[in-house]
Amino acid sequence: MDDRRAELVRAAYELIAEKGLEELRTRDIAAKVGINIATLHYYFDTKEALVAAVVDHIMQMFRTIKAPQVEDPTALEELRHLFATQSHRRRVEPRLDFVVQEMMLRGRRDERVRARLEVMMLLWNGRVESIIERGVRSGELSRSLDPKVAAGVVTSCMIGSNLQHGVRPTTFSFEATYTSLLSWLLPKP
Amino acid sequence: MDDRRAELVRAAYELIAEKGLEELRTRDIAAKVGINIATLHYYFDTKEALVAAVVDHIMQMFRTIKAPQVEDPTALEELRHLFATQSHRRRVEPRLDFVVQEMMLRGRRDERVRARLEVMMLLWNGRVESIIERGVRSGELSRSLDPKVAAGVVTSCMIGSNLQHGVRPTTFSFEATYTSLLSWLLPKP
Amino acid sequence: MDDRRAELVRAAYELIAEKGLEELRTRDIAAKVGINIATLHYYFDTKEALVAAVVDHIMQMFRTIKAPQVEDPTALEELRHLFATQSHRRRVEPRLDFVVQEMMLRGRRDERVRARLEVMMLLWNGRVESIIERGVRSGELSRSLDPKVAAGVVTSCMIGSNLQHGVRPTTFSFEATYTSLLSWLLPKP
């Protein structure tokens, strides 16, 4: 059944969140779901296939976990919502970013993972880009912005913030970083 | 001797660069240096200790590989040098960033690694911060910048760029990203 | 299945008998049974657990291998049967005593082993004690005996005999020793 597959993916996600991809063991995943390892291999031919499915699960989580949003938001409101959603996600599901980072590294060696992440990243960048584009057109954001490049800066900064926070959790502030980032996008007075 | 230790660290660094920390094997490191595994353990008690030494080696590389710099640089020149050095490093030693990312993730489970990276990160942030501070004072950079926060944005963005480039190497441009980032720091006309 | 576990225990017992605990290798045990080492670990998590199971096997052997016994034996007959059983065991399974001695030493460092041996030893002492008690009451044995202490002497002497025989096999006689020991327990004429 498809339920079992989903259960396995969720279990794998949680184990990655706890101890990282390197320490992910098929036996632990099966045990968490309460099935035999052989049964795990009935649903997923290889560990790699299961890990790839976890990436899909992550994408679904990104789609699902969002901060509340006003109706008909302006570009600026949407941009704020973007940052708010990141913070909201960190509150609701703090392990998600860590798992994503694990996957990004894994993507260098596992094409299936890389391809999925690329899609995810392009979609994300595309959304940010179109928001910025709209903001520039409406005058809410600085006219000098190149939407595609600015989107790259924003997404890079968000990714990098997570890593930096992982290394120096006590001295790094998401709040200040995102506030500053947003103010740069605004038109010069 | 200390030569052997250095050789081992270099070999480990290269193997991490090639296949990632997860697939790093003591046997491969020893083989690369042309010694017995037991000899490897004569120099490093555990694999973990060797990996920690690789982090030190990375820090040394960061200190060593730099783009050429004019004398008595202005803050702006120094900031440009910062980005130029990043590009220069990517040309001279393209694997360095990947190895750093591996270490960042490893830092979550290996305190020895995390502590070293934290030092590295704080030093880097500190340098960027003091450059920005000087730029703000001299009027080369926007007066509205908070040097500490701005430094966090810059470093986060640089880290995130690397990861993003890893996932979508063909569609992401460091050039454009850094140019845009720099322009944001400049005073509003 | 339980058969495999028993096979492994028997193989381990035999290898200990041949070369001692110190030279016991999981690989040799697996090979003796004709299975992969990984399969051995399917049945026993650790070598220590397997060794502990060997102690249980030894206890079972002590319960099983006995000299023939008359019905309704007197205390004296039962005492003779005790020594006869020891001799009988040495004939049927000469390696048993050696393995027990190995385990006794191992017991100093392995609590699981020590605890099992303690039980075995207490049961044995208890049995000897109750025989002596009966003999004293019936007048078959010397009235001056303290059954508990006498049992300790008898069992100690039996253990020590084995060790002494191991060191000087040609000059030590179990026969004479046990005969003498028995005569001491008899009432003074």
Next chain:
Amino acid sequence: MDDRRAELVRAAYELIAEKGLEELRTRDIAAKVGINIATLHYYFDTKEALVAAVVDHIMQMFRTIKAPQVEDPTALEELRHLFATQSHRRRVEPRLDFVVQEMMLRGRRDERVRARLEVMMLLWNGRVESIIERGVRSGELSRSLDPKVAAGVVTSCMIGSNLQHGVRPTTFSFEATYTSLLSWLLPKP
């Protein structure tokens, strides 16, 4: 020098006493003496040779550590002194018995060790035998004793007591055991 050899032997003895022969490591021995492992091999070709030397050291200890003895002792006094010495040794050097037991087992596989222990055992038995012989002649001990056999019983019981005490330290009493053993040797009233 001979001092170094003695130092190494003493260090080995102590390490065996602490953790058993099985966990004896040449590196630990060398470290305890404060020399290089290679130097250890300058004094003793192999670990086995060093272990054999430890047996000699043990024999020396047996000769040296004795309870105080009256002059011109009667056979009975000498017999009591035998047991007293055992107790005295256990107080002064409690690890000695354990090391001897380790060696006895080792003797099964190491001829050098076995041969030395055999000599030790024969000397010990001989001494006990001659004491008993004297006691029988003088009437202090029971006339029905065969000195050689009785000596075997006494030594076996002493060896076995140690092992039994190792397995059930709280429920076994040397005191009572030896007292009982001695009373058996006395003439029937």
Next chain:
DNA sequence: GATGAATGAGCATTCATTCAT
């Protein structure tokens, strides 16, 4: 006499995967 460096052979244990049932 002494040592730093080196090693061959080994060791218990791990792990993703397979397969007959």
Next chain:
DNA sequence: AATGAATGAATGCTCATTCAT
């Protein structure tokens, strides 16, 4: 659908011993 049993290939680490200096 599910599993108990099995395994090949490793994996980090150990240890007595050697040898050039």
